[in-house]
Amino acid sequence: MSTGEKVAGSVANYVDERTGAAKWLKKNLTKVFPDHWSFMLGEIALYSFIILLLTGTFLTFWFDPSQREVIYHGSYLPLNGIHMSAAYDSTLHISFDVRGGLLMRQIHHWAALLFMSSIVAHMLRVFFTGAFRKPREFNWIIGIGLLTLGIVEGFLGYSLPDDLLSGTGIRIAEAIIQAIPIVGSYLTFFAFGGPFPGTSFIPRIFTVHVLLLPGIFLALITVHLMLVWYQKHTQYPGPGRTEKNVIGYPLMPVYMAKAGGFFFIVFGISAFLGAVASINPIWLYGPYTPGQISAGSQPDWYMGWLDGLVRMAPPIETHAFHHTISWNILIPGVIVPGIFFTFLALYPFIESWMSNDKREHHLLDRPRNAPNRTALGAFGITFMLVTLANGGNDLIATHFSLSINQITWMSRIGILILPPLAFFVTKRLCLSLQRADRELVLHGKETGRLVRLPHGEFVEVHEPLTDAQAWTLTQHEQLPALELPEVDAHGVLRPGGLRNRFRAKVSRSNAEAIAKPKPDDLKGIEDH
């Protein structure tokens, strides 16, 4: 026995004598985690959160969250002698007068972008594979909560330096709050401590950014992970993988080494981006004043879709009875995002309502085997891409010699046409892929080898799939559509007829599939 093993043994002994946790710990140290690259997306989000905590703490050592006016005399000469807020001044100080400060600022910002993009990618993975189904609905909702809070946290974070670009962003956020009917102007005066921009906002959002939201994040992430732990991870279908087992590697040592190593990888990639690519160069933007503006003022990408929606909004306001309602702000800034996120959060329940499937699911779907869901996902992605593109319409215009007016009109039309089109195309594509799977199982793989039969006919040799491959392509369930007869057994019209008819209709659409091969079909082939 090596010394290492001896030490590990005594540590385990020491812990158990004081906690009596031997049984529990043994069970959990050998807990099995399935291995797949797409299961690492959530880990990227988790690790970038830790990186954000570490680098963010470093930044607070110098950052002065104050809108007190100072005159800059630091080492960045093009701003020498300019009036600015202490927040902007201290951010310049971190960037140019603290060694490694700019690197840390950039790692922090890149990690924030990675945090948001990995959350979105993770969410898409969970969505398209149906991992949100029972019993994981609540973890899905927590995830949507984390995504929403992440958007807010990121926005507050890049607003802190009080530069011209982020100040413009705050100005827009202020206009959205101000547009809320009845309480809007009160809310802005409370948020800003008076008229915009005031001197209270940066200190306030600083506390929210470094204390309140990270605290909520920590709590939600803990619950999120505990649920993953307790409910055990889902797995992709394959030979030997069932609803009743998890196939993978034990936590100790393989998964620990891989996950721990991956933390360093995520940190390393953040550091790499921070080293080679400039991000949020606030010294170029200049300090914020409401009288100045830069061409191409855009938010970070996770706010960009909102900006794109606002840019394409119709110019409608209602003026009645001495009051104003700004639909041009409320629709893109509040109503559409509200509907989108609510639908997203409720989707697990909507799907189980459509399929009437109340069972637990631990085996993931291949996206093609859930055509309706996959098409809905494509709908959402297309919607987001159109809004994102419109959020950058000015840059697209200058870089591709187009006109912002054309792009805006194309987006206005595109947002109505393209998502439904994507839904339709994706659904057909999924069904075609199902058909291809069926062909593959029934007739095997095309080998490209041509054989001439004795009577002169040329045929291509098909190689049959292995049992494992055939199983993977056919293991999924194909649920029939919901039968909701309009009349009951006695021929009496059932209550809620219209609702039932609607439910039956969406259920039919949801259940649309190409029949997968049955064992008998395969037998038939063999006999033939």
Add this chain to the structure above:
Amino acid sequence: MSDKAPRLSDPGLPEHVHRKADTDPAAAKKAERQVAILFTLSALGTILFIYSYIWVKTDRFIFIPIMGDQNASQLGMGIGLTFSLLFIGMGAIHWAKSLMPDNEVAAERHEFRSEEADRADFVATVKEQGAASGLGRRSLIKRSLGLSLGLIGLSPLLLLRDLGPLPKKSLEQTSWKTGTRLVTDPSGRPIKPSDLEVGAVAQVLPELQPGQERTLENVGKDAVLLIRLRPEEFELSPERLSWTYQGIIAFSKICTHMGCAVALYEQQTKHLLCPCHQSTFDVPRAAKVIFGPAARPLPQLAITVDSEGYLVAQKPFTEPVGPSFWERSS
């Protein structure tokens, strides 16, 4: 509800294939060396970081192909940190993949739902204990509890009241008064009509009275854009025309959509464009919105000249500037 259709048979977990390192000691030794090399690279990265932090001057630049001249200190520290972190991770993962046991194991999973009897028992207990509290029967307690819980949120909400003053008429007022001079931003010089040629613009603010200081809140409402056109180019109502002076017209620079500075003037088309959301305003027609999400024209400031010939405001803005709000009456 489930799919009752017969399925193919599950062939079960595939047989475990041994790695080279499991069977060949030389391969295992090689993998061990590879892991060691990765960890060493990480150590070298840390050394590069320390060197860059201490010895590379922050004003030194080095040429990197594609990227151009780069700050040597920033790049050295960054690449050093990247190596030190990335290669620890790579080493650990390579170690786990090539040398730690790679037998996939199966863990059983049980349905979360308890046995029928246990669950019925649990549900019954909850019902019973809930009934024992008497909440369902004692409606007085139920209602008064509802009232107190409903109200309890009010105190913390009320505590937030002192976050800021009430808006009152603040959103509707600017610093512009009858006779306030227009001065250039940021230099603060008063302007004569002759200072502006046709096709010229000026970013202006109200002149400060002695002892006054300009706050950003003021700039956020007072900023004005001055544009000179040929007088015959205007298509204005007689009233609005009287607000101009010799072809010079003044608009609030704060967008009526979301408050960005609408300072982007196209001299040939005479359009004002907001760079935030591309609302486009037609200057000769009193800043009428011709494109984009803004719903109202920019407020026009009535201007004239004072006895010394400098441009001044005829009167304050006649409507609130900036984005809309609930109490705005038009």
Add this chain to the structure above:
Amino acid sequence: MKRLSRYRRHRFAGPVLLVFALFMIGATFSVASANTRLAARVMSRTAAIDEGRQIFLKGCSSCHGLNAEGGKIAPSLIGVGAAAVDFQVGTGRMPMADMSVQAARKKPAYNPDQVAALAAYVASLAPGPAIPDQQVVYYERDGSTAQGGELFRTNCAMCHNFAGQGGALSRGKYAPSLMKATPTQIYEAMITGPQSMPKFGDKIITPSEKLDIIKWIKAAQNEPSLGGASMGRVGPVTEGLLGWILGLGLLVGIAVWLATKAR
């Protein structure tokens, strides 16, 4: 005179007289030569105007009219001054390559002498802003970068972007990037207001403030990469793209490696 003549036998009389005589000769010569230079300049100016007129008739008159009076598709050039010509032709914007919404910066069609001749011709039609060569020379000495930045952000950044990279205007027009603009061209653009750009008169932005702006733009042109590759200096759009493609791309690549079985 009498008092002066007392010194005529002074021992310094000779040398003083000599110095005086030399000075007078020099002065006379310089006046005379200045006159001839002036004459030469007048001569060459008329010659330049003639040459400019020839170039104009060949290259510009089809749109701007035979006497630069303008036409349906091009404005009159009477009174635009030499500065406008030097800017438009010197940056290659004129003559236009095609009838697109905006004349783009390209390789100039004429050499500097021809541009000067054209400028002289247009300037001879009516008085207008002259080429600001002399004013611009000392921007490095007299300008203030920080002050220029402040002026730039108030007056220029809304179209040309915070770092002078240019930006979109309505209907396909754009504010060009300033990364190739010379000090003289920047000054000319401010006083002549080319294409969509408004004019900035000397009372609104004083000549010395214009030098501040020029100095800031020159600094922006040479702005070093302080935090890594600048990615076009157009704000968060390229950052987001890089985050998704390079950042998440690399991480997903590594995750795929992590999850593949070793052989």
